[in-house]
Amino acid sequence: MLSYAFRRVLSAIPIALIAVTICFFILRLAPGGPFDGERALPPTVLANLRAHYNLDQPLITQYFLYIGRLLQGDLGPSMVIDGFNVSDLIRIGFPFTLTMALSAFVIATVIGLLAGMIAAVNQNKWPDYILVLAVMLGVVVPNFLMAALLQLWFGVYLGWLPAGGWVTGSIAHLVLPVTVLAWPHAARISRLMRGSMIEVLGTNYVRTARSKGLGERLVLARHAIKPALLPVVSYLGPGLSYLLTGSLAVEQIFGLPGIGKYFVQAALNRDYGIVLGTTILYMFIILALNLIVDLIYAWLDPKVRYR
Amino acid sequence: MKFTTAIKAVATAGAMALMMSTAASAVTLQLHNGADPGTLDPHRASGDWENRVIGDYIEGLLTESASAEAIPGQAESWEISEDGTVYTFKLRDGIQWSDGTPVTAGDFVFAFQRLFNPATAADYAYLQFPIKNAEKINSGEITDFNELGVKAIDDKTLEITLEASTPFFLEALTHYTAFPVPKHKVEELGDDWTKVENIIGNGPYLIKEWLPGSYVRSEKNPDYYDAANVQIDEVFYHVLEDQAAALNRYRAGEFDILTDFPSDQYQWLQDNMPGQAHVTPFLGIYYYVMNQEEGQVLSDVRIREALSTTVVRDVIGPDILGTGELPAYGWVPPGTSNYVENAYHPEWADVPYEERVEKAKALMTEAGYGPDNPLTLQLRYNTNDNHQRIAVALAAMWEPLGVNIELFNAETAVHYDALRSGDFQIGRAGWLLDYNDPSNTLDLLKTGVSQDGTMNWGNNYGRYSNAEFDSLMAQASTELDLEKRGELLANAEKIAMDEFAAIPIYWYVSKDVVSPKISGFEANPKNIFRTRWLSKSE
Numbered sequence: 001m002l003s004y005a006f007r008r009v010l011s012a013i014p015i016a017l018i019a020v021t022i023c024f025f026i027l028r029l030a031p032g033g034p035f036d037g038e039r040a041l042p043p044t045v046l047a048n049l050r051a052h053y054n055l056d057q058p059l060i061t062q063y064f065l066y067i068g069r070l071l072q073g074d075l076g077p078s079m080v081i082d083g084f085n086v087s088d089l090i091r092i093g094f095p096f097t098l099t100m101a102l103s104a105f106v107i108a109t110v111i112g113l114l115a116g117m118i119a120a121v122n123q124n125k126w127p128d129y130i131l132v133l134a135v136m137l138g139v140v141v142p143n144f145l146m147a148a149l150l151q152l153w154f155g156v157y158l159g160w161l162p163a164g165g166w167v168t169g170s171i172a173h174l175v176l177p178v179t180v181l182a183w184p185h186a187a188r189i190s191r192l193m194r195g196s197m198i199e200v201l202g203t204n205y206v207r208t209a210r211s212k213g214l215g216e217r218l219v220l221a222r223h224a225i226k227p228a229l230l231p232v233v234s235y236l237g238p239g240l241s242y243l244l245t246g247s248l249a250v251e252q253i254f255g256l257p258g259i260g261k262y263f264v265q266a267a268l269n270r271d272y273g274i275v276l277g278t279t280i281l282y283m284f285i286i287l288a289l290n291l292i293v294d295l296i297y298a299w300l301d302p303k304v305r306y307r
Numbered sequence: 308m309k310f311t312t313a314i315k316a317v318a319t320a321g322a323m324a325l326m327m328s329t330a331a332s333a334v335t336l337q338l339h340n341g342a343d344p345g346t347l348d349p350h351r352a353s354g355d356w357e358n359r360v361i362g363d364y365i366e367g368l369l370t371e372s373a374s375a376e377a378i379p380g381q382a383e384s385w386e387i388s389e390d391g392t393v394y395t396f397k398l399r400d401g402i403q404w405s406d407g408t409p410v411t412a413g414d415f416v417f418a419f420q421r422l423f424n425p426a427t428a429a430d431y432a433y434l435q436f437p438i439k440n441a442e443k444i445n446s447g448e449i450t451d452f453n454e455l456g457v458k459a460i461d462d463k464t465l466e467i468t469l470e471a472s473t474p475f476f477l478e479a480l481t482h483y484t485a486f487p488v489p490k491h492k493v494e495e496l497g498d499d500w501t502k503v504e505n506i507i508g509n510g511p512y513l514i515k516e517w518l519p520g521s522y523v524r525s526e527k528n529p530d531y532y533d534a535a536n537v538q539i540d541e542v543f544y545h546v547l548e549d550q551a552a553a554l555n556r557y558r559a560g561e562f563d564i565l566t567d568f569p570s571d572q573y574q575w576l577q578d579n580m581p582g583q584a585h586v587t588p589f590l591g592i593y594y595y596v597m598n599q600e601e602g603q604v605l606s607d608v609r610i611r612e613a614l615s616t617t618v619v620r621d622v623i624g625p626d627i628l629g630t631g632e633l634p635a636y637g638w639v640p641p642g643t644s645n646y647v648e649n650a651y652h653p654e655w656a657d658v659p660y661e662e663r664v665e666k667a668k669a670l671m672t673e674a675g676y677g678p679d680n681p682l683t684l685q686l687r688y689n690t691n692d693n694h695q696r697i698a699v700a701l702a703a704m705w706e707p708l709g710v711n712i713e714l715f716n717a718e719t720a721v722h723y724d725a726l727r728s729g730d731f732q733i734g735r736a737g738w739l740l741d742y743n744d745p746s747n748t749l750d751l752l753k754t755g756v757s758q759d760g761t762m763n764w765g766n767n768y769g770r771y772s773n774a775e776f777d778s779l780m781a782q783a784s785t786e787l788d789l790e791k792r793g794e795l796l797a798n799a800e801k802i803a804m805d806e807f808a809a810i811p812i813y814w815y816v817s818k819d820v821v822s823p824k825i826s827g828f829e830a831n832p833k834n835i836f837r838t839r840w841l842s843k844s845e
C-alpha cells in the first residue's frame with residue numbers, strides 16, 4: 001500500500017506541471033489585462049507597471065521566471081491586491097476556508113449518512129418523504145439565495161445570529177455560512193446513502209443474515225452499512241474539494257476572509273499571480289483528496305485491495 | 308491541582324469580563340467599505356474604498372473638512388506667489404509619525420519623488436502632473452529627482468513650484484497621491500512599510516489589523532494634533548461588495564454606515580427607515596461613447612444627433628434605476644468648481660419628445676437609413692444589472708428610428724480593453740472626477756496624441772477630435788484669470804456637445820445609508836466623510 005501511495009505521489013508531479021503550464025498560457029490568451037480598469041493609464045505609468053511585474057518580457061521568459069520562482073515556493077506578487085503577495089493571501093485566507101469547508105463537510109457527512117439510512121429503512125413512509133423535501137430544498141435553492149434568506153431570517157428578523165462578518169473564535173459567526181455550505185452536500189450524501197442502502201438491503205447476503213435470525217440492528221450494523229458506504233465515499237473526495245472551492249457566494253454574502261473569492265475575482269481582474277496560485281493550491285488539494293479516497297476505498301473494499 | 312485550575316479559570320473569566328467592559332466603553336464605528344483595499348500605500352491606491360482607509364491614517368498638507376472642502380492639514384498655512392506658480396507651505400508644530408519621528412518637509416519631498424519615480428508605478432501619479440517636471444520624471448525623461456518642483460526650505464517649510472498656474476492645485480493636494488510617507492520607514496523597508504506590522508501614520512487613526520476579504524481595523528491616534536476633538540475610538544472598514552447583504556447587515560445593526568445600497572431598495576428605505584438613506588449628486592457622469600473613427604458609421608454627426616436626442620433621460624434616474632439620478636445633457640457635472648454659472652443646456656432638451664423623434668427620423672433618412680434600410684449597431688457594456696437595464700432601455704428608445712441594437716456585455720477588463728482599442732460602435736463608460744475642476748471631464752474629449760506612429764487616445768474612447776475644442780482647452784490651461792478660464796472651458800464644452808461627441812446619460816449620485824446613531828455626517832458632492840468628524844451615540 002505504501003509503494004502504491006508513493007507511485008501516486010510521483011505521478012502527480014508531471015500532472016501538476018502540465019496543469020500549471022496550461023493555466024499560465026490560457027490566462028494570457030484571455031483579452032484584457034490586470035491593469036485594464038475603468039480608466040486608461042498614461043502609457044508611461046502602464047509601462048512602469050508592466051515592467052514592475054515583468055509583463056514586458058516575452059511570454060516564454062515570463063513562464064520560466066514563474067516556474068523558477070514556483071520551484072522555490074514563491075507564488076509571486078498579486079497584481080491587483082498590492083499589499084500582499086500571493087503566498088500571504090493564501091496563508092491568511094486558507095485557514096478560514098478550511099475551517100468552514102471541514103465543518104460543513106463533517107456536519108454534511110454525519111447528517112447525510114444518518115438521514116440516508118433512516119430514509120432507506122423507512123422507505124416510502126413519512127420520514128422518507130420529509131427527507132425528500134429537505135433534499136429538494138438543498139439541491140434546488142442556489143446557495144446565494146439560501147445565504148440571503150438565512151441572513152434575513154436569522155440575522156435581521158429573529159436577530160438570533162450575526163448576519164455576517166468574522167470575529168476570531170466566534171462559533172456564532174460560523175453557523176449561517178456553514179449551514180449554507182453543508183445543506184446541499186448533506187442532501188446529496190443522503191440521497192446516495194438512501195439509494196445504495198436500499199440496494200444493499202435487497203441483496204442475498206442480507207436476506208441470509210436475516211434468515212439466520214440476526215436482529216435488524218445487527219443486520220444493518222454488520223452487513224449493510226459498510227458496502228452501502230462505497231458510493232458515498234467516492235463522492236466525499238470531490239465533495240470536499242467542491243466545498244473548498246465553492247464557497248465564493250458564501251464568503252461574499254457573509255463577508256468572510258476565505259480564498260474562494262480570489263479564484264473568481266482574480267480571474268475577472270486578470271490577476272495572473274493569484275489565479276495561478278489558487279489553481280495550484282486547489283490542484284494539490286484535489287490530487288491529495290483523490291489519493292486519500294482511493295486508499296479508503298482499498299480499505300473498505302477487499303476487491304480493490306487485492307487487485 | 309484542581310483548585311489552582313479553578314482559580315485560573317475564574318481569573319481568566321474576570322480578566323475577560325474586564326476587557327469586554329473596557330471594549331464596550333470604546334466607541335466603534337462599523338463602516339461598510341465595499342471592495343477589499345488593494346493596498347494601503349497612498350501612492351498605489353486607486354479606489355474610494357482605499358481612500359476611506361488611507362485618508363484616516365495619513366494626512367496631507369491639506370485635508371478635507373466634514374463637508375470635504377480643502378482645509379489646512381499638516382500645513383497650518385501657505386502663501387502663493389503672484390503668478391500662481393510657487394506655493395510655500397508652513398508645517399504645523401509638533402506633528403509626528405506614530406513611531407514618534409517628527410513629520411518634516413523632507414518627508415513630503417521624499418513622497419513626491421517616490422510618487423513620480425517610474426519604479427513606483429503609481430496609477431494616479433498624473434493627478435499631480437501640474438508640479439514642475441513631474442511628468443518628465445515619471446516618463447523617465449528626467450532621471451535626477453532633485454529637479455522636481457518640490458523642495459524643503461527647512462524642516463518646517465516646503466516649497467512647491469508648478470509648471471503653470473493651476474487653480475485647483477490646493478484641492479488636488481487633499482488627494483492621497485499628495486500624502487507624505489515616512490521617509491525613514493520606506494528607506495528601511497521598501498514596499499513592505501505598509502505591511503500591518505510595520506505601518507505607521509500621521510493621521511487621526513492608525514491601522515491595527517487587516518484581514519483581507521473581511522475588514523481593516525484602525526484605532527484612534529492619541530498623538531494626532533486634533534486628537535482632543537476626535538470622537539470615535541475604533542473603526543472597522545468592512546469588505547462587502549454584495550449590496551443586498553450589506554443592507555441586511557445594516558438592518559441587523561452590524562453596520563453604522565453603508566456606502567452603497569441596491570437602487571431598487573431606495574423606496575423601501577425611504578418608507579421603512581426614513582431619513583437614513585442619502586442620495587447626493589456626485590461629481591461624475593455616466594455616458595455612452597460612440598466610435599467616431601474614420602470609416603465608422605458614427606463618424607456621421609447626423610446619426611449621433613439622432614441617437615443622443617432620442618434618449619429619454621428623465622425616466623432613467625427615477626424609473627429605470629429608482630434612485631433619482633439627474634438627467635445629463637452636458638459634460639461638466641453641476642456643482643463643479645471654477646466654472647461658469649449657467650451650465651450647458653441644449654435647446655433640443657426642451658423640445659417635446661415626439662418632435663425630437665420626428666427630427667431624428669429625418670436625420671436618419673438624410674444619412675441613408677430608415678425603416679427599409681435599418682441601421683444595426685452593437686452596444687457594449689460591462690456586466691452589471693444597472694448597465695443592462697439602461698442598455699435595454701436605450702435599445703427600445705432607438706427602435707422607432709429604425710436602429711437595431713445588438714447588446715454585448717463583457718466583464719470590466721475585457722470591456723475597457725475593447726473601448727481602448729477602438730473595437731466597438733457604442734459603449735458604456737463613466738467618469739468620476741478626480742478633483743473638483745471642469746478640465747477633469749473635458750480632458751476626456753481632447754484629441755489623442757501621436758506616439759511612435761500610433762495614436763494614443765487615452766480615455767477618449769470615442770476618438771472625438773475637434774481642433775477648435777483642443778485649442779480652447781490649451782488656452783484654458785494657461786489662463787490665470789479663473790473667470791476667463793471658466794468661459795473658455797464652457798465654450799469648449801458647447802462645441803463638443805453641439806457635435807454630439809458622446810451621449811451623456813445621467814449625473815452620478817452617491818448612495819449612503821447612515822444610522823441615526825451617527826452624527827457629523829455631511830453629504831457632499833465628493834462623497835468623502837472622514838471618520839474624525841463623525842461621532843456615535845449608543
